[in-house]
Amino acid sequence: MTGAATEVRREASADEPVARDIKPSAGTPAVRMERVTKSFGARKVLDDVTFDVPCGTGFVILGRSGTGKSVTLRHMIGLLRPDSGRVFVEDHEISALSGSALSDVRKRMGFLFQSAALFDSISVGENVAFAMRRHTPLRDAEIRQRAKEKLAAVGLENDYEKMPGALSGGMRKRAGLARALALDPPILLVDEPSAGLDPITAEEIDGLLVDMKKKGGTTLIVVTHNMLSARRLGDQLLMLHEGRVIARGTPQQLDQDSNELVRAFMTSQHAG
């Protein structure tokens, strides 16, 4: 991985638009899942799941542990493929793409992993610079500058040279967020932003995500089982149970939902 820091393989030309400049067709949802079913062995994790995520919204997928939330998120960025059904990102059916076409769609998305998944053989700053070095025509000095700006936005301006192993859990999550935002993606996928963090740090991370959505118009798709986090981030909530969608609506609508499980989840502080 260290070499990636020094290797500048330019895939984009200087006049090629960056991810955010490419607009999907008007009215197209940011993400659409169409009758998606996924099994691991004999266990059906997603069962005929259909929903769409409007552009620019904060969309939170709720559910107890093991209900298929993270699997849903992984389908959206093409890390998993459905056994049946289709997944669209803007105008593209990501579940049918491979190679450079898949890469092009992924450049329009950021993914913050639950564990942050920082590349542990390169510095925090180079983690953030990694995608820029590979997918933009920027010069090294400019990439470093932009990476520093991304780190500053998450409060890690002094940690460019640190190795990921030297960071606390909250700092790793922030660095992961900075990396996910490296290419200014219009769609940001976040897996359990508050997992393993103390309530104050979790609130800070949520605050950063809300800022991202408000200032940048980023579509935020968050998986969580933490209701505090869900209420802070979600304009719309979707609840999965045993691989099926059992409720969808605004937080207020779900508070009044007829399903007892949904209401119980909504009134809990840290469900799951």
Added chain:
Amino acid sequence: MDVRAPEPVTSLLAGIGDGALFALKAVRSAFAPPFEIGETIRQLYELGLRSAPLIAVSGMAVGVVLSMHTRASLERFGAESMIPAGLAMALVRETGPLTAGLLLSGRIGAGIGAEIGAMRVTEQIDALEASAVDAFRYLVVTRVVACVIAVPILTTVMNFAGMFGGFLAERTATGMPFHLYMNRAFSLIDITDYVPATIKTMVFGFIIATTASYLGFNTESGTEGVGRASTRAVVLSSMLIIVTNVLLVRLIFFIFPQAAGT
């Protein structure tokens, strides 16, 4: 009547098929752009250059020991003058390639298996893919190419280190001068001894890198799985090297009959 193979047999066959497809994909990807040149060079350094001390020291020790054994045998027939040539022939044709292959399956195989395995269980491979990077090309193809290039070079290092070790043993025993030892050492070796054996080590390099990468890429069960991938990478690649060596020697004798002395 429902006739099915037992579960261990089907899973073994599935594993072999999966591994073969993985290796095939590595070969195909190695010849198709984009080429990860920077990362390949870094792997050449990590896997190749950093293995050089191990190979050089081991080669010298093997040379010393082989020389001592050869002396003990040839002395009985008054053929001590054949020691340098015999040692060089043994090293270049078989001892050097096989010893280097086995040593490197430990050094490189364990390293690749553990590194890629750890990246798998900590979601770093998924993070690469999410960053619009082809993880297979970036992690596997670069290591395979680096190994195919590095192993023959390291084998050559081992051969020369072995000859130098043999010279030191001879020097200690008889006071033989360096130039005389080397003249005798190279007196019987020709290109048909060196080239096929070196090409053979390219296959060893391919076996080490693909086996270890395959096991690392398919690691499951957290840190325990990483340890298992690392161990299995060494065991499996060593076994494959030993078995493949038999087939390759037979093939070399078929293509170069003069190498078989016929």
